[in-house]
Amino acid sequence: MxxxxxxxxxxxxxxxxxxxxxxxxxxxxxxxxxxxxxxxxxxxxxxxxxxxxxxxxxxxxxxxxxxxxxxxxxxxxxxxxxxxxxxxxxxxxxxxxxxxxxxxxxxxxxxxxxxxxxxxxxxxxxxxxxxxxxxxxxxxxxxxxxxxxxxxxxxxxxxxxxxxxxxxxxxxxxxxxxxxxxxxxxxxxxxxxxxxxxxxxxxxxxxxxxxxxxxxxxxxxxxxxxxxxFVASFIGAPPMNLLPVAALPSSITSAAPAGAATLGFRPEDGTFSDHSEQSQLSLAAEVEGVEPVGAESFLYCRHADNRLILRASGRTTVEPGARLAVTIAPEKMHWFDGEGKRLS
Amino acid sequence: MTPRVVFPNKILPYLLVAPQLAITAIFFYWPASQALYQSMLREDPFGLKSSFVWFANFRKVLADPNYLNSLKVTAIFSVSTAAVAMSVALLLAVMADKVVRSRGLYRTLLIWPYAVAPAIAGMLWLFLFNPSIGSLAYLLRAAGIAWDPLLNGTQAMVLVVAAAAWKQISYNFLFFVAGLQAIPKTLIEAAAIDGAGETKRFWTIVFPLLAPTTFFLLVVNTVYAFFDTFGIIHAVTGGGPGKATETLVYKVYNDGFVNLILGDSAAQSVILMVIVIALTAVQFRYVERKVHYG
CATH class of the missing domain: 3.40.50.300 (P-loop containing nucleotide triphosphate hydrolases)
Structure with missing residues (x-):
């Protein structure tokens, strides 16, 4: 032993x-x-x-x-x-x-x-x-x-x-x-x-x-x-998206536990659709770059002053400059406090 | 490989190497050929005329028991000097490698003796071990050793070997320190994990990997002991007592410049040249094979 x-x-x-x-x-x-x-x-x-x-x-x-x-x-x-x-x-x-x-x-x-x-x-x-x-x-x-x-x-x-x-x-x-x-x-x-x-x-x-x-x-x-x-951003490629709560619409932050300072979600957990389908529960994001790697593509986007990465399976028709509405299922959301600790 | 450079002008390349060739010719080939020529001449006692005698000088020198003694003395002196200088330097370098604090100062201090001129180094040792005034000679006698290098040939040899080695230790130390630093630390660590103790690690890992350095120093130290120790021997013993410390180089000087037997002296220096060329060739041919570079 x-x-x-x-x-x-x-x-x-x-x-x-x-x-x-x-x-x-x-x-x-x-x-x-x-x-x-x-x-x-x-x-x-x-x-x-x-x-x-x-x-x-x-x-x-x-x-x-x-x-x-x-x-x-x-x-x-x-x-x-x-x-x-x-x-x-x-x-x-x-x-x-x-x-x-x-x-x-x-x-x-x-x-x-x-x-x-x-x-x-x-x-x-x-x-x-x-x-x-x-x-x-x-x-x-x-x-x-x-x-x-x-x-x-x-x-x-x-x-x-x-x-x-x-x-x-x-x-x-x-x-x-x-x-x-x-x-x-x-x-x-x-x-x-x-x-x-x-x-x-x-x-x-x-x-x-x-x-x-x-x-x-x-x-x-x-x-x-x-x-x-730290773990959220270190484990996983590309890393988890981390957005400050202050930058999020209140429709999303209403689901946050008390003391939450950061929202995290994995690139594969953000579903996106065209800008026109923007709803209260979604984030507006502008695509800055597209990186196709074969079986999947990564979209490098910007929400307000924050960068985020989304994953699309297979080929994607999204072009840089496109505006997207990103929706995250509540169970896929990770909330962290001001010191970066997880809030369950 | 870089492509060969081709000079469009035929003369320019020769002009470019001319200064180097001129220096080599004037300061090396010309004196060497003069020595070779002179070794076949015999001067009359008054230096008025000289006659060409082919290899008579060589025959005379090689049949001379004094010369054969000098050959033996040189062999003992060179082997001992190289061995002492290299082993002490290696020991010091290994120890210096372990020093953590003020390692730079320690190394600098150990390098100083190299800056001392041979004759001065000889005088230092002479004063320390002079049987009548030397402080260390006094201590040796107090310890019950009948110390008198002026009469005892073996003790005289020990003294010149010590002085010659002492001066060369710094140089060897420097190279060994550099050699030790070039050995990756992880190799030593891997050997430690592999269960090798410190002594074992040294002999199975460090020493074999130092071989290129050791080999280089062996060549340098041999040549040093043969040629560069004249000043030390001249200052400490003057070749004596008797001819106990008369090395080949010292005998060349003694016969040529003191006794003015120029033909013999020249013949001896030619033989000396052949010996060193042969020694270096042997070292490169046989010892280098066992050396691992990188």
């Missing part, structure tokens, strides 16, 4: 910068937990603290129920995949994968068996004698994965492992990582700034901002019920 528990973890750098301001997360055994947030939100620092590469200023990190604050990275029984892969450039693929096992005194034939078995599952068996510089980006990524898997650790840590790959390969590797993690059943923590990666990979999604956790939950729950305006 390799659980990872973070209790009020804090990190303050000697310069006085507070990178992580009290984060508590409980990760279940075999779960894939994704930490997502903009750069500088403290997600990588948090991962490095779990790895033992960064000292913990305050709070406690426990792996399998055992507090590891004072334990070095080697004894935590974790494996990490780095953004730049961190393959040892002077060692062959085989030696890269065998290095960790050798350091732990695994018998020679056992190392050989495990390296070859891992190489086979990752389709690296024909590359074992190569040096990292002779591999493509995708292959290097696989070797980095292999180096983590071969040790059979309690926890996998991924630090933006796909951000150096091109879009197509990234999609492929995303699926592969998910399948591998399921098959191996190893508890994992995955850091990314890509919300699509976060949504598709996570069992548990942790949205971070400025050193604090904004929301923890299953990806679709987070998508459907963002707790803050």
């Amino acid at each position: 390799a659980t990872v528990d973070l209790k009020d973890v804090r990190k303050t750098y000697p310069s006085g910068v507070e990178a992580v301001k009290g984060v508590s997360i409980a990760i279940h055994d075999k779960a894939l937990c994704v930490l997502v947030g903009p750069s500088g939100c403290g997600k990588s620092t948090l991962l490095r603290m779990i790895a033992g590469l960064e000292a913990i200023t305050d709070g406690a990190i426990a792996i399998e129920g055992k507090v590891v604050n004072a334990i070095g990275p080697a004894e935590r029984d974790i494996a990490m995949v780095f953004q730049n892969y961190a393959l040892y450039p002077h060692m062959s693929v085989y030696d890269n994968m065998a290095y960790g096992l050798r350091n732990r005194g695994t018998p020679r034939d056992e190392i050989d068996r495990r390296v070859r078995a891992t190489a086979k599952t990752l389709e690296l068996d024909h590359l074992l004698k190569r040096q990292p510089r002779e591999l493509s980006g995708g292959q290097r990524q696989r070797v980095a994965m292999g180096r983590a898997i071969v040790r059979n650790p309690k926890v996998f840590l991924f630090d933006e492992p796909l951000s150096n790959l091109d879009a197509k390969l990234r999609g492929q590797m995303r699926v592969e990582i998910k399948n591998l993690q399921r098959a191996l059943g190893v508890t994992s923590v995955y850091v990314t700034h890509d919300q699509l990666e976060a949504m598709t990979l996570a069992d548990v999604l942790v949205v971070m901002n400025a050193g604090v956790v904004e929301q923890i939950g299953a990806p679709l729950d987070v998508y459907e019920r963002p707790e803050t305006t």
